[in-house]
Amino acid sequence: MASMNEVAKRAGVSIATVSRVLNNSESVNEETRMKILKAIKELKYQPSRVAKRLRSKSGAGNLLGVLIPDIQNPFYVDVLRGIEDVAYQNNYVIIMCNFSQDEKKEAMYLEILESEAIDGLIAAPAHEEDQRVKKIVRNGLPVVCVDRGLKGMDVDVVWVNNQESAYQAVSFMIEKGYKRIAHIGGLPTIPSSRLRLEGYRNAMQDHGLDLDENLIIQGDSSYASGMQVTEKLLSMTNPPDALFTGNNLITLGALEVINGRKLQIPKDIAVLGFDDMNWSNALNPPLTAVRQPAYEIGKRAGELLIQRIKDPKRPCIQMTLNSELKIRHSC
Amino acid sequence: MASMNEVAKRAGVSIATVSRVLNNSESVNEETRMKILKAIKELKYQPSRVAKRLRSKSGAGNLLGVLIPDIQNPFYVDVLRGIEDVAYQNNYVIIMCNFSQDEKKEAMYLEILESEAIDGLIAAPAHEEDQRVKKIVRNGLPVVCVDRGLKGMDVDVVWVNNQESAYQAVSFMIEKGYKRIAHIGGLPTIPSSRLRLEGYRNAMQDHGLDLDENLIIQGDSSYASGMQVTEKLLSMTNPPDALFTGNNLITLGALEVINGRKLQIPKDIAVLGFDDMNWSNALNPPLTAVRQPAYEIGKRAGELLIQRIKDPKRPCIQMTLNSELKIRHSC
DNA sequence: TATCTCCATGAAATCGTTTACATTTGTCGG
């Protein structure tokens, strides 16, 4: 790979001048500019992003970190796509770190990201008290949180109104006539799990249904937990007539168990999932679900981050996007 | 962020010595080592991966590039997970580049990856003649291809035997008694599309079924194309009795249309998909599919890449993993 | 005692940029 030095030599100028035409800053004679551009082309010169990043500490590296809890969850894949599109358009590139809900892994990735001198970070922290992410914010790195906030910390966040969305979804189920609605929640440490549960509780109470605590079970947000909990619920002597599942993966796990038992949806048991998938219509029956605008969450977060990199002083924004109840045929 | 210089100052030594204890190379007095470690701890020093990468050109940067055609395809997500696990274990970090089957985007990402001085690349090239990836291989960067090879190029590859897998799958369908088996293929430019189609053709011929060319339609590997083509097939005056779909996304698109038409699987139309998903059991009926070991493909590719980085001269390996026909209830 | 080795360490070059400062040249106002 040709370096700036070689370009300079070939064009018979100093590297400073080459740098100037590359960043088209200051004035440089048209004739020399041409000479330099020619040399660049001939040598197929490409600036080293590494050297650039090392020299000009922040904002010029065009490198973003993305820290997500679970890449197997289609929700985060869509968020990632949104981020990636914005990044691409702005000539940024992404270091993707998937910490699989493992805080050790998260810690290591954050260290690495710092030492990679990223210009900014989009993160879904492990939980609201996440000290590692907090520290990074305090260090002054531009950060945007998605899906989950950071308690007591002024930081950009993009998310949906989890509690209200859950409330509406459960209300819908109640209006449909379901009485024993179970909720399979996600990891209790994750803020959105708590909020969704809260929404569920409020809806039940506001509609005068009594809350059977046996119908509320929190798992670990995984497919496996979706299966286990559903199994447990369906084995009750007085099983639920409807399921409100706490995320994508849980929903799918639940469906596997329901299919396995040859139960009819929604006749035997109705299902309403939090989180929609692009292929929810491929399920049979098509899934009724709360659709978080995952792609847009990612896109907005990317935009906010790039804004903040350009203007670190801009006041923080909490952006709440609307989720949408996709009524299909499972409930 | 503290730099090596500050550590050196604090410990009262030169940066060379600090570097030595960090890489525990050469001999350094136990006492000074202690002093330095203390200083490192006190300053919370973390080496800059950027500086490291700039200085020691290759292999020390602990940075891998991953270039994939479509992050919405669950297959690649699983591959990515495999890569990521190996990378994590070996203290590498990943720059994820999703080019969305767009060759312009692919070109840009490859340029960036080069200029990020990555230590190695795992790529699923756009097609077998991919000049951009070929150039990178020629430049001497360690590269491992997944899912797709590079024609006339000696390079590590990890994939499955697409043709044979398709052959077996279609044979299975034939043995089940299906006669008019349609095939919805992926982008003709992608090698695996061609191989799967080939396997389909051979199976049909070898079993003495006549090949109705109207039942072979190639799309662009997307969900949307899966829908369109299925729509077309089901609208024929003499529609197929079974569908062999060319990838994940196509399968899901097909299922959406089939559900929409209230057709029963497999009674009205059977479906066998190429590519399995972790949640195939959540589909109703559970999908019969050719399961590529996606996670393992990623893992193996990661291992091969790290090996090659350590030993660039090692002869190339073409690693063909076994796919498995997961017989469930859609066919 | 002179020389040789070995251990421990430091000095300085290097990677490929950016950028503050210095230098050269030409032009223009007074």
Added chain:
DNA sequence: CCGACAAATGTAAACGATTTCATGGAGATA
């Protein structure tokens, strides 16, 4: 005709590491 200023370019320091070479002192050997 001289000083001031602007335009165009060059010089060199910096970013934060690695690495080669040099050096000083302690033991060992002859």
